[in-house]
Amino acid sequence: MKILNVSYILQNNEVISGKSLAFEKTILKIAPLDELLQIYPDAQVIDTPANSIVMPGLINAHVHLEFSANKTHLKYGQFMPWLYSVIENREDLIEGSFEAMKKATHKMLQSGITSFGAISSHGMDLEVAEQAKQNVVFFNEVIGSQATMADALLDDFKSRLAASESIKREGFYPAVAIHSPYSVHPALIKKAIEIAWLNKYPLSAHYMESPAERQWLDKNKGEFKTFFNDLLKQDYAVNTSTGFLELFKDVPTLFTHVVHANEEEYKEIKEQGHSIIHCPISNRLLGNGSLDLDAVQKHGIRWLCATDGLSSNYTLNLFEEMKIALFMHKDANLLELAKALLNSVTIEAAQALNLNTGSIELGKNADLIVLDLEDEATEQLPIHLILQQYVISHRFINGHFVNIDE
Numbered sequence: 001m002k003i004l005n006v007s008y009i010l011q012n013n014e015v016i017s018g019k020s021l022a023f024e025k026t027i028l029k030i031a032p033l034d035e036l037l038q039i040y041p042d043a044q045v046i047d048t049p050a051n052s053i054v055m056p057g058l059i060n061a062h063v064h065l066e067f068s069a070n071k072t073h074l075k076y077g078q079f080m081p082w083l084y085s086v087i088e089n090r091e092d093l094i095e096g097s098f099e100a101m102k103k104a105t106h107k108m109l110q111s112g113i114t115s116f117g118a119i120s121s122h123g124m125d126l127e128v129a130e131q132a133k134q135n136v137v138f139f140n141e142v143i144g145s146q147a148t149m150a151d152a153l154l155d156d157f158k159s160r161l162a163a164s165e166s167i168k169r170e171g172f173y174p175a176v177a178i179h180s181p182y183s184v185h186p187a188l189i190k191k192a193i194e195i196a197w198l199n200k201y202p203l204s205a206h207y208m209e210s211p212a213e214r215q216w217l218d219k220n221k222g223e224f225k226t227f228f229n230d231l232l233k234q235d236y237a238v239n240t241s242t243g244f245l246e247l248f249k250d251v252p253t254l255f256t257h258v259v260h261a262n263e264e265e266y267k268e269i270k271e272q273g274h275s276i277i278h279c280p281i282s283n284r285l286l287g288n289g290s291l292d293l294d295a296v297q298k299h300g301i302r303w304l305c306a307t308d309g310l311s312s313n314y315t316l317n318l319f320e321e322m323k324i325a326l327f328m329h330k331d332a333n334l335l336e337l338a339k340a341l342l343n344s345v346t347i348e349a350a351q352a353l354n355l356n357t358g359s360i361e362l363g364k365n366a367d368l369i370v371l372d373l374e375d376e377a378t379e380q381l382p383i384h385l386i387l388q389q390y391v392i393s394h395r396f397i398n399g400h401f402v403n404i405d406e
């Protein structure tokens with residue numbers, strides 16, 4: 001049993017003072033310190049600096065560890081030149097990426113990320129994800145639009161999935177990802193969705209990321225036409241955008257990007273209980289525009305903020321990502337947006353990923369971070385949490401203290 005002695009608790013974006021936390025794997029009691037000491041006299045008491053706040057550890061729902069070796073290899077500014085540069089540099093990026101992936105995972109921990117969703121294209125990140133201190137939702141991805149390759153690709157996907165299922169550590173969860181509507185054959189999509197559904201695994205897919213994707217799926221035209229003609233001898237997209245969404249009926253899914261969706265698609269996303277993952281830095285760097293957050297909120301769709309991978313970001317720091325989002329959505333009410341962003345990387349992300357975490361309440365797993373505010377908390381704290389990048393003094397995952405120097 002541990003008792004965390006703190007000045008403040010951040011609960012549903014409200015600052016609570018005068019209470020501390022008692023926890024083992026889960027949070028057991030929230031009460032004044034002297035009361036907790038009476039109930040649990042043998043507990044280990046953890047003192048924190050004055051004006052410290054405990055909040056839920058952050059959840060990065062969408063990251064590609066396998067491309068962690070990128071710093072300056074890839075071409076930014078527009079989606080298609082970036083995609084060509086990924087294909088061109090794939091071998092260089094993958095080579096020696098083990099250390100880069102470990103470093104990326106560690107940096108996420110340093111910046112307060114206690115759970116992440118890893119989109120794994122090749123399974124090369126499995127060992128790093130297994131060894132990570134965080135909770136990991138390990139999304140085995142299917143990719144490949146050619147019908148002739150579908151059986152072989154499905155077998156490869158199944159063997160990667162089985163490898164992830166064989167990992168039995170606390171806080172490690174296998175899951176399924178579909179790369180995108182333009183890059184996966186519908187037969188393959190159906191099979192992968194069925195596997196996710198039967199096993200109740202979280203499911204994720206990139207969707208409507210670029211203007212080129214919109215044009216290719218709607219009209220079989222644009223920059224993807226050249227790409228598919230040249231590289232795969234294809235004249236037509238393998239899915240339409242609505243046909244793709246229909247495949248996910250009744251299987252709530254995390255759709256990443258959704259920058260170029262239309263009204264009908266938002267409606268369908270809402271109706272089917274899907275969530276949207278918003279990656280503002282990636283969208284900006286790849287010239288994809290920005291998510292219409294206003295429309296997403298008007299439709300009442302759950303949305304999360306995430307970093308994407310280091311192939312389209314310079315950091316995997318959710319405080320930085322939220323800061324960029326705060327400036328990107330310039331017409332939104334500042335405090336309300338700050339609160340929504342913090343929810344999006346805690347309680348909303350936990351619910352979308354089916355994790356028992358993301359808020360400080362009884363019974364939730366004790367995935368916690370303690371920040372040194374240096375000053376007293378104000379009612380605008382959500383804004384300052386995003387802007388200030390406060391020093392994190394303690395991290396706990398599933399109730400265990402995490403030493404970041406190990």
Ligand code: BEZ
Pocket residue numbers: 143144145146182183184232
């Ligand atoms: C494909 O197999 O169709 C594909 C793979 C990667 C990127 C784009 C398309």
Ligand code: FE2
Pocket residue numbers: 062064119206256308309
């Ligand atoms: Fe991604």
